[in-house]
Amino acid sequence: MSGIDKVVLAYSGGLDTSVIAKWLQETYDCEVVTFTADIGQGEEVELARAKAQAMGIKEIFIEDLREEFVRDFVNPMFRANALYEGEYLLGTSIARPLIAKRLVEIAAETGADAISHGATGKGNDQVRFELGAYALSPSIQVIAPWREWDLSSRDTLLSYCEEHNISVEKKLGTKSPYSMDANLLHISYEGDVLENPAAEPEEAMWLWTVSPESAPDQALYIELEYARGDIVAIDGEKLSPAVVLARLNQLAGANGIGRADIVENRYVGMKSRGCYETPGGTVMLKGHRAIESLTLDRELAHLKDELMPRYASLIYNGYWWSPERIALQSLIDSSQAYVNGKVRLKLYKGNTTVVGRESANSLFDEDIATFEDDAGAYDQADAAGFIKLNALRLRIAAQKGRS
Numbered sequence: 001m002s003g004i005d006k007v008v009l010a011y012s013g014g015l016d017t018s019v020i021a022k023w024l025q026e027t028y029d030c031e032v033v034t035f036t037a038d039i040g041q042g043e044e045v046e047l048a049r050a051k052a053q054a055m056g057i058k059e060i061f062i063e064d065l066r067e068e069f070v071r072d073f074v075n076p077m078f079r080a081n082a083l084y085e086g087e088y089l090l091g092t093s094i095a096r097p098l099i100a101k102r103l104v105e106i107a108a109e110t111g112a113d114a115i116s117h118g119a120t121g122k123g124n125d126q127v128r129f130e131l132g133a134y135a136l137s138p139s140i141q142v143i144a145p146w147r148e149w150d151l152s153s154r155d156t157l158l159s160y161c162e163e164h165n166i167s168v169e170k171k172l173g174t175k176s177p178y179s180m181d182a183n184l185l186h187i188s189y190e191g192d193v194l195e196n197p198a199a200e201p202e203e204a205m206w207l208w209t210v211s212p213e214s215a216p217d218q219a220l221y222i223e224l225e226y227a228r229g230d231i232v233a234i235d236g237e238k239l240s241p242a243v244v245l246a247r248l249n250q251l252a253g254a255n256g257i258g259r260a261d262i263v264e265n266r267y268v269g270m271k272s273r274g275c276y277e278t279p280g281g282t283v284m285l286k287g288h289r290a291i292e293s294l295t296l297d298r299e300l301a302h303l304k305d306e307l308m309p310r311y312a313s314l315i316y317n318g319y320w321w322s323p324e325r326i327a328l329q330s331l332i333d334s335s336q337a338y339v340n341g342k343v344r345l346k347l348y349k350g351n352t353t354v355v356g357r358e359s360a361n362s363l364f365d366e367d368i369a370t371f372e373d374d375a376g377a378y379d380q381a382d383a384a385g386f387i388k389l390n391a392l393r394l395r396i397a398a399q400k401g402r403s
Contacts, residue, residue, distance in 0.1 A: 006031045006112040007143060008103055010129070012041075013048030016118040018166050019157050020145050021055050024116060028143070033059040033110050037099055039069045040184025040242065051167065061106055065098060066184055070241035073098055073320075074185055078284050079229040079339075080304065080332045081292075082312040087262050089278045089285065090315050091186025096125060097320035100132030104140055114141035121147040124267050128318035135321035154179075154191075178205065184245050186258075186278040197263055197273045208253045208277040212350030215256035219348035221355070222251060224287045226343070229336030231284065248280030256350040258282040267317045283352050287343045290354040294362045295338045304335060 007024055011017045011034035024032050034057055036048040045062050052060050073094050084090055103115045115133055119125035121144070130142050151157055161168050179191040187208055193199045203211060225233035231244045239247065252258050258279030266272050292301060307328060314325045341359025345352055367377045397403055 004028045004030050004113050004141065004143070006033060006110065007114045007116050008033045008035055008107045008110065008112045009116045010099055010103055010118065011036050011048055011052065012118070013045075013051045015154065015157055015161070015168050018051060018055075018168070019151065019160050020116060020118055021052065021057065022164050022166060023145055023149060023151075023160075024143065025055070027149075030113075031059075032057050033061070033106065033112055035061040035099075035103060035106050036063070037102060038062070038064045038066060039095055039098065040066045040246065041182040042187075043182070055166075059110055061102075063102065065102070066242040067240060069095065069098055069184060070245050074245065074281075075230045075241055076329055076333070077315060078281070078288055079336050080311045080328075081285060081289055081308055082315060083285070083308070084312045084316045085262075085264055087260055088264055088276065088316070089186065089260075089281045090312065091183065091276060091278050091281065092125070092181050092188055093128065093316045093318075094185065094320075095183045096128035096318065097132045100129050100321075101136060103129075104133050104137040107137070107140060114143050116143040116145065119144065119146065122266075122268065122270065124316065124318070127267055128320075131318040132321050184242060184249070185281050186276050189275040190272070194273050194275060201261060201275050205275070206259065206277060208249065209258050209279055210254060210256050212256035215254070215349045219346050220251060220255055222283075222345050222347065224283075224291075224343045224345065225341075226288070226291045227340055229288065229292075229333075229339040231287070245280045245284070248283050252279035252283045252347060252352070253277070255347040257347060257352055259350070283345060283347070286352045286354060287345060288339075290343045290345075290357045291339055291341050291359065294357050294359050294364055295341065296335065297363065300335055304332065307331070 007028065007030055009017065009021055009024065009032055011021060013036065021032050021034065024030060034048065034052045036045050038045045049060050049062055077090060077094050082090055084093070106112070107115055117126070117129045119129055126144055126147070130144070133140050133142060151160055158168065160166075178189045178194070181188045189201070189205055194201065223235050224231050225236070230241070233239060234244060234247055258277050258281070260276045260278065262276065263271055263273045296304070311325065311328050311332070314320070314322060314328070319325050338361035340361050341357065343354060344356035346355050365377075367375070394403075
């Protein structure tokens with residue numbers, strides 16, 4: 001790749017991207033601009049500034065994107081009740097389009113020729129970053145060091161750091177730590193003993209949640225208030241989107257909620273085992289489905305459920321900025337006009353249970369649904385004709401010997 005004078009690097013300050021910053025300087029003889037996004041990863045992002053400065057980097061962007069992340073990415077995704085392969089709440093996937101967006105914006109602001117990221121050539125994140133970048137800036141150049149260099153393992157990265165005097169946190173002696181990714185929605189763990197799908201994760205690995213066995217013996221009841229499908233208050237207290245998620249992380253994590261151990265199908269073709277903690281997101285999904293059960297028309301709710309796996313796959317595979325995801329989002333968002341009200345949940349030893357829901361926009365009619373005298377609100381005799389009409393094709397098939 002030629003003509004590279006300046007590169008914007010998605011920079012965490014961790015092992016991989018610290019090596020990449022130095023490698024870009026040496027390999028391309030270019031100026032490096034670092035971009036560090038605070039999306040709630042729970043680490044002191046300002047440490048990245050000192051590390052970047054130590055490598056001679058002059059343009060350093062550190063931005064608090066927590067509210068934008070939850071408002072414009074997490075909340076729209078949860079309106080769809082998105083789950084990938086029935087289990088994964090897409091915590092890593094949904095952060096990548098925001099980072100890609102800011103990468104190309106900073107490249108334009110600083111006159112950079114290219115962007116760079118620390119995703120490996122085996123993973124999904126390379127696809128997510130680059131599809132997002134190309135969708136937003138078609139002519140941008142992308143440098144993916146893991147697809148170019150000969151540093152083939154974390155041990156070789158650690159050796160590179162020693163040779164170039166780059167400080168590395170979270171070193172476990174000479175052994176590489178788990179590969180971890182965190183943001184306000186989740187924290188993920190890959191590598192090390194997890195590469196054996198039969199091995200149980202060690203309890204010390206989990207950082208955000210207590211084990212269900214160690215969770216309090218007293219259940220915690222909480223009330224979530226929804227407006228157009230988004231949580232706007234917890235226990236009557238109005239909160240911003242990012243604060244809502246942070247509060248739910250704390251409440252759910254303290255009650256052992258949100259752990260997942262998954263073998264998933266990566267977009268690049270391989271199966272991968274990962275462990276995830278998504279405490280607040282687990283509660284959000286349960287609560288949102290509960291308020292929708294009360295306020296959504298049956299066929300609209302079923303249509304959303306049919307579309308959800310496609311929507312989830314689009315996010316997992318990196319197509320957040322695609323026309324099909326945007327079109328689906330319009331439908332999903334329009335469905336949320338009456339998704340307003342309150343849901344009461346019980347959090348207890350790893351479980352989230354719905355114990356009540358109410359809404360001024362409820363489609364539940366007690367006069368019709370009751371098992372007691374409905375005073376003529378529903379004529380049960382009508383059901384006979386309904387059943388016969390729906391059975392007509394089945395009866396004809398049976399008469400023709402096709403049953």
